[in-house]
Amino acid sequence: MKSRFNFLRSAAVAVVVAAGVFSGSTAAVAAFRDTEQAAPQFSTASLAAPAAANVTMSCTFGIRATVTVNSFSTVANANYHEIKIFDRSGNLEFTGDLSKAAGKTYTSGYEVIGTWSYEIRGYYKVPGTSNAWTGKVLKGNLTCA
Template identity: 55%
Template sequence: MSSNHTWRALAGVTAVALSLMAAPAAALAAFSATENANPQYSAMRLLAPTSADVVMTCSANGAKVVVDVNSFAEVPGANYHEVKLYNPSGSLEFTGDLGKNAGKSYRSGIQPVGTWTYEIRGYYKVPGTTNTWKGSALTGTLTC
């Protein structure tokens, strides 16, 4: 029995030694070229614009208004900016693309006199998809 036990132990040690020799050696690599990629965001926080120059002009009788966005601070990371204008009753009256001149100005028909509210915000429209990240809004009021 003792001899059989010795052969088993020897066979076990041999098997372990052979498996260690068969294991792959550690790999070493060196890179000689660099390449830059466009950043791919999985999460991003878009802040509100820091400032805007928005003015309202009222007709003499107050029945018509003109709202112009003369300038605004672009949001870092945003690729689209928008203005929304709410009338004195709180209903959305106008949405404009601030990248286009037609989106920077609103001219009303007959509208009630009072305090209007605007929101300007940045968005990140993910290229090649319908996904959009919406930033925080800069809000302000205009009175006619």
């Protein structure tokens, strides 16, 4: 009796499983295709080097230098311009913001003066962030006049 009961129970389970397989829904197969293209939400800009600059250096007794940016050509797409002045050993002496009067003139402390150099470049500072695109550099040399 027990084996007949096991057989009936196994048969009932098989019937329920088979009914579920045959009466259940089949898997959905779908393919999606879209040919629209959105316009890109970004842009790029190349920041060139300034075309020219008029930077002079005057010295007092050969031991104190004053460097002045008289003029420079602005860079298209740049919203900030900067000068860096290097001493005769290549050490950075000064970094100036060329949009401010104080950034256009630098007077050194007492030191041996030789041929100095400068770099002027434009930047695009991305509003609301600390990111900036850096432009190419205009380099020049300075000697006492």
